[in-house]
Amino acid sequence: xxxxxRHFLMKTEPDxxxxxxxxxxxxxxxxxxxNYQARNLMREMAIGDLVLFYHSSTEPPGVVGLARVASxxxxxxxxxxxxxxxxxxxxxxxxxxxxxxxxxxxxxxxRCVTLAELKADDxxxxxxxxxxxxxxxxxxxxxxxxxxxxxxxxxxAPG
DNA sequence: GCCAACGTTGGC
DNA sequence: GCCAACGTTGGC
Numbered sequence: 001x002x003x004x005x006r007h008f009l010m011k012t013e014p015d016x017x018x019x020x021x022x023x024x025x026x027x028x029x030x031x032x033x034x035n036y037q038a039r040n041l042m043r044e045m046a047i048g049d050l051v052l053f054y055h056s057s058t059e060p061p062g063v064v065g066l067a068r069v070a071s072x073x074x075x076x077x078x079x080x081x082x083x084x085x086x087x088x089x090x091x092x093x094x095x096x097x098x099x100x101x102x103x104x105x106x107x108x109x110x111r112c113v114t115l116a117e118l119k120a121d122d123x124x125x126x127x128x129x130x131x132x133x134x135x136x137x138x139x140x141x142x143x144x145x146x147x148x149x150x151x152x153x154x155x156x157a158p159g
Numbered sequence: 160g161c162c163a164a165c166g167t168t169g170g171c
Numbered sequence: 172g173c174c175a176a177c178g179t180t181g182g183c
Binding site for chain 2: 011115134
């Protein structure tokens, strides 16, 4: 008995890992999440869950692609690597701190749906990414909001 | 367990 | 580059 598909938004800085990188590699481990709330959300994910792929710290920030969760959560190997910027000295193989999921490309959207546009659309009222100061890098998304963002991406840009 | 200091995120 | 809003750390 499988549960209903859930929807999420996952942020990435395009300088680090962009939608074009995901187009190129097809599937990638979502490395480097070091926030407990984001980790816990990834541990709730199931294969086939749908993801809005969001570029942050860029101009403009916004949703640029669709992806799917491609694995259950498993320990993020970079926490065990002393040379990695993601190293976690308190972690051990028996007691990992940080988890990740694999994410696979569904599609690169025909255009970026910018944060400004997300904030301006009444149908997206309540979407977490619109909140000032919301820095959580993995966010749950309501199915209707997910559908609306896809619809916007397939419509002409405003203005 | 409180909370000040500090580090990070991320829009602008 | 600035800085507000957070999350984490560590002294007490």
